[in-house]
Amino acid sequence: MRKIIYIVIIFGILASCKQKTEPQQSENKPTEIPAWKIDLDTIVERNNPQSLDLSKHQLFIDTTRNSEFYTKLISWEPQNEKNDVMYFYRNTLSKNKTLNEIDLQNFPTLWTTIRKLNGEFILYQRCDGIDKRIEITNNAIYFYGPLESHADAINQIIKLSDEGIKIELKAKRENGEINAMFSITNTEHENIYYLQYDSENGLFQELIIPTNKASEFDLIVNNCVQMKRTEFNGFDKIDYNE
Template sequence: MRFRILFIFIICLGFFSCKKDASEEANTEIIPEDPYVVPSDSIPERTSASALNLDEYQLFIDTTKTSVFYRNLDSVIISEEKKHQNAIFKLVELKKYKDQFLFYEPCDGTINRYYISNEAIDIYGKHENVSFELKDFMIKAGNQVLFRDKRDRSLKLKEVNEVVLQLKYGEDLAPVYVTSVKNIAQFEMLVNNCLDKKVREFDEFQE
């Protein structure tokens, strides 16, 4: 009788041990990487948009400067310029990647645009369009242009090279690189073509 009880105990112990091992194996199973999340070590390919299947996710540097992405940007700016004919500066945001200035077409939103007149700065961007009133004067100091808004925050434009400026507005926002809307054809565009899938934005840009 004792041997029979011992035998049953050993069988039960083996069963629970196998169940535990299977559970631990399931818990340590490697979950495959989400194909719609941009890996942190992604290296954008330099190519033309026409060489890619744009019905699929693509991260690339568009070298054509005539693709649908450029045409869309041109169309938006042409429409906005009609509303900002008095703007002294009509600017588009740039990013710096591997010491090269280029546009970045994000997965979520659009490339930021800035229209600066003596009266206001209008910003069109990723999530909303905003406008801030400026005092009606402008100071030029060396390679900088200085404004102040109604809340006494400074707006600075500093020359980086012949076609690139650095824009700094207030103390809370990081400076950004910009160029005139007339210079769009001089820059390539890094495109995060995510279609209707939400992916992480490319974040390997230089300050």
């Protein structure tokens, strides 16, 4: 009986040592890809939206200049944008009787970001939200964007002509009030303007067009219906020093 007990103990020790020395095999789990990143087209083709099934995801260049996507872009109204932050700004600024007011004359008041693809200027209809839009009123400038929106009060107008506008702004931020210089200047390309927003936080630059001129350009549409898709990021890098 004692012999049997010794044998059992020895086998137990050997089994324990084997478990400790055997390397643990790591589980090779497949990388999970979010559903909204799957099957995003990388080649953008020119197409008439009427020939596409718009009940599912489509990424294409709309060249019709009069489709529902163009109508949506051109008829965009800031007041219809569901944005609590901008509603607060608009409500606050409209009640501020101390703001300076300027006469914009016939200068365009609604502006839209324009991009470049393969050297050509092109607009973009995002899957989620809108590309940056700018609204200039007689006492403030409103910046609408896909990530963050804000508004700055106008301090004074520096320059206004058919070629562009330059305005000094009072911008309220979390750390207090800062001065900013806002300018829109025409370029050598018809209906293409250069935007500069210069403040102590840095220089922001972008190419923009008057929103009512959208039908002069092609439009990339990222039509996502059932689920969010990643945004198209194959646009050209713009050299603002050209």
